[in-house]
Every structure is written in structure tokens, then in C-alpha cells.
Amino acid sequence: MVLGILKKVWLLLGRIRFDYGIKIFFFDKSICFIAQYMRKLIETTFKDLFQKVPLIVNSPGRINLIGEHTDYNEGFVMPAAIDKKMYVGIAENGLSNARIYSLDFQEEFTFDIRSFSPKKGHWATYIMGVTAQLQQAGYQVKGFDMVFGGDIPVGAGLSSSAALECAAGFALASLFGFDIPRLSLVHYAQKAEHLFAGVQCGIMDQFASVMGKKGHVIRLDCRDLSYEYFPLDLGDYQILLVDTQVKHSLADTAYNRRRNECAEVVLMAQQNLVGVKSLRDLRLKDLDQLKAYINEEVLGRGEFIIEENERVIDTSKALKEGNLKKVGELMYASHEGLSKKYSVSCTELDFLVEMTQPMDYVLGSRMMGGGFGGCTINILKKESVEIFKETITASYADKFKKTPKFYEVNLEEGTSRL
Ligand code: GAF
Secondary structure (H helix, E strand, C coil): HHHHHHHHHHHHHHHHHHHHCCCCCCHHHHHHHHHHHHHHHHHHHHHHHHHCCCCEEEEEEEECCCCCCHHCCCCCEEEEEEEEEEEEEEEEECCCCCEEEECCCCCEEEECCEEEEEECCCCCCHHHHHHHHHCCCCCCCCCCCEEEEECCCCCCCCCHHHHHHHHHHHHHHHHCCCCCHHHHHHHHHHHHHHHHHHCCCHHHHHHHHHHHHCCEEEEEECCCCEEEEEEEECCEEEEEECCCCCCCCCCCHHHHHHHHHHHHHHHHHHCCCCCCCHHHHHHHHHHCCCCCCCCCCHHHHHHHHHHHHHHHHHHHHHHHHCCHHHHHHHHHHHHHHHCCCCCCCCCHHHHHHHCCCCCCCCCEEEECCCCCCCCCEEEEEEEHHHHHHHHHHHHHHHHHHHEEEECCCCCCCCEEEC
């Protein structure tokens, strides 16, 4: 009885912290406290629901410094894993069912591991998707119980779904002793998103979640998956995300449409030029030859991708030279392209980026992730964070009658056992 009440209070505190962003002193001190808190929460819930002690893993959300929508065009991206994570507890149950409990939705879902199909729009579909991929690859998944939750805001463009897929896959591998290389885990998680969630995403989010390195961004070549870690030494500056509070619910169909438009440019290029496999193989001048066959809007998509790939390369150089001013300029240019040529921004994102332009303490700002809502990523002076928050909050509320949220993030290790 007393334990029951304590658990309810514990759950309630968690919801307040994660859903409403209210700071409770011991949660915000360090990621260790969040990890400890999640461990306790998962263990207590697991004991109540399934009378077992689970094995616990976690997988982080991600930011992307630059290189947007380039991943599914065999281009370059520069993401990093962050200290907002999905935590998954798992144990065998000796049944032929998977029983899953979501801490965030406070809801249980059961499926028969011998026969199941996608449940689009439902949180369980990500776990079902990964389970299916492992089974298809020949891994003998037995019945399991799972409890999961975390502090990655959903729909904010920080890849909570990729983190869940990666955490669930890693949890299954750890529980049943499957020896799955990290890169294969990335592929299974991406395929789960394609086949179960129905989003034809690139590989960036799952890669960042699994392969992240503390204090580093990853420059990933999505053509051959070669990668290099770059230390992100920001000195007096820091990264701050601003959440528009616009959920990108329409993004999935528009996202798939962008993919098709890029494929249209490639197809046309292949009929007119030699050696073209993807947009990665085109230069801006090549697009001139396609003007007669493709409309301006679709051509603009190709133009953006070619320029964005160059920006990632330029950002790598700027980081090596410690030229943060240049990184900031490239971020603004990226946003301009995403908004005008690739058309994946929205009024709120454009407003937030525009607002930062006259602020001399902001080096760079741009929309981040798939678009149509979610967050902007900003690099700004540490000492100016409070004034930045105040200014943005007031203007944003004035214009959109909404309060934005702010996330200070640190770069973290990828998927791991707790
Ligand atoms: C989403 C996708 F999942 C990624 O693969 C990537 O394309 C991103 O949008 C845009 O850069 O997060």
C-alpha cells in the first residue's frame, strides 16, 4: 500500500519533469541522476507488473549540427547522440507473447511473437518492427516482458522513435545473447521504421543513436557509412535547442514525398548524364541540363541537397580550424535552403531563426531534423542563454500565443547497457 503510493508519486514526478519541463532539483544536476531515476522507475514497475528484475539498456536521441535530408541521398550528415535517452528494461517471460509497458503512456500492449503485423501510429509498432527484423535475420526471439520510457521529447525532432528502436533491438540482443554488430543494429532499426512505421527515413538517426561518442559529432558518409568523429569544442559557446511546440505530425507523408522528388531528379539525370547513382554524384552545373525536363520546385530540391553536402564538408573543415563563426554561417545558409528550396520549414521555425539574426551572441541557428515543426538548433554564448530565452519566449508568445521550450544538450555515448 505504502509502496504503491510511493510509486504513484514517483511516476507523477517523472511525468512532471518529462512532460512539462519543470525542473526538479535532483533530476537536473546530471545525467547520472536521470539514469538512476529511470533505473529505479523501470525496476519498480517491472516488479509490480511482471515480478522480475529486468536487464536495462538505453539509447540516446540525437541532434544534427548540419546535413539535413542528405542521408537518404547518399550524402553527408553531422549528427551527435545527446543526453536525452530512451531507457528499456527487459526480461524473458517463458511465453510466446511480448508484453510491453510504456511509462509515458501508462499503457500496456501485448503481441504474439509468432505472428504480428504493424500497428501504425501506435508506440508498440517500433518494438514490433525491430523484433520482426531480428527474427527475419534468423535470431530466435523468445517471449519477453518490457518496460520503457525516457526523457526525449516526442515529436520535437530529436528522434525518440529511432532511440526506441535502437534501445529495443539492443535490449533483445543483450537478453538473448545475440551477437549483433552495432552497424547491423542500426540497419534493423532503420528497416523497422520503413516497414512498420511507414517512414522511408535515412540512416542518420539510428546511426547517431547507436554510434554516438561523448563530446563528439559524427561526420557520416551515408553512401558507404564511413565516418569520422569530430570533437565539438565550443569554448564559451553552447548548443541550445528551441522547441516550436509544433508537432511534425504531417511530416511523414511530406517526408516520403521529398524522397520521391529527389528520386525524380536522379532518374532524369541518369537519362542525360553518365555515372549518376544518386544526388551525391551531381554538381550544380549538371542541373542546368535538366531544366527542360523537371519543374523548378523539384529542381530546387536537388540544388539544396548538392549545396547541403558541400556545407557539411565545409563545416568539417571549419571545425578542424576551430572556426565557429564559419560553422554558424553555414548553419544559417542551411536553414535558408531548407526553408526556400527544400520547403520543409514552417512559419514558427523561420521566425525563431530570423529572431536570432541580429543577436551578436548567436553564431548560428537553423531548423533541425525532418522539419515542419520540432526544434531549431542554436550555437550561442553561454553567458547570454538567459537573455536569449527571455527574448525568444516573449516574442514567440506574442506572435504565436505559445510558449517555446528550451533544451540544453550535451553530447553523449551511443546505445549501451545501464
Ligand atoms: C528525419 C529522418 F529520420 C532522418 O533520416 C533524416 O532524413 C532527417 O529527418 C532529415 O535530415 O529525422
